[in-house]
Amino acid sequence: MIKDAKEKGAKMLVGDGTRQGAVVQPHLVADVKTDMWIWNRETFGPxxxxxxxxxxxxxxxxxxxxxxxxxxxxxxxxxxxxxDVGGQIRASLCCRIQLENMGPHAFRLRKHERAHRSSQRNC
Known part of the structure; x- marks a missing residue:
């Protein structure tokens, strides 16, 4: 998936696509398009x-x-x-992360989660 994304023009902001055996290092992949495998499949990894x-x-x-x-x-x-938006997204788990501005260059995160037992449900 990562290789396909790189070949189709995605940028690796974190990670370089390498792995050791079955262990994949964390990746942050930008410029993703909807025709890429990485967008259309679960990665089951970081x-x-x-x-x-x-x-x-x-x-x-x-x-x-x-x-x-x-x-x-x-x-x-x-x-x-x-x-509002989370209620319209079909996923098993929807994390809502609130950024609170605490001044210049400082934010506090508040996490709001709602989980479902199976996938394809609105959060």
């Missing part, structure tokens, strides 16, 4: 993808486009938006 969107509606559509949606995460300063 891999996070970043994809651009222009509207909240487009973000929800992208999040729900995959048949494999075990987890999702929403990072925002507005927890109300996080719960």
């Amino acid at each position: 891999v996070t993808t970043v994809i651009e969107f222009d509207t909240i509606e487009e973000a929800i559509e992208l999040a729900n486009a995959s048949d494999y949606s075990l987890t999702s995460a929403l990072w925002t300063q507005n927890v109300n938006i996080a719960f």
Whole structure:
């Protein structure tokens, strides 16, 4: 998956695609496109993808486009938006992470989770 993403133009912000046996180092993959395996399949590893969107509606559509949606995460300063959007995303686990501005270069994170027993449920 990581190799496919690199070959199709994704950027490795963290990690370089190497592994030792079955152990994969953590990866943060940016410039991901919807035709990449890494977007359409569960990685079952320490891999996070970043994809651009222009509207909240487009973000929800992208999040729900995959048949494999075990987890999702929403990072925002507005927890109300996080719960509204999270309620429209089909995933087994939806993490809502609230960024609270504590001054210049300082943020506090608050985590709000809701889990379901099986996948393809709205969080």
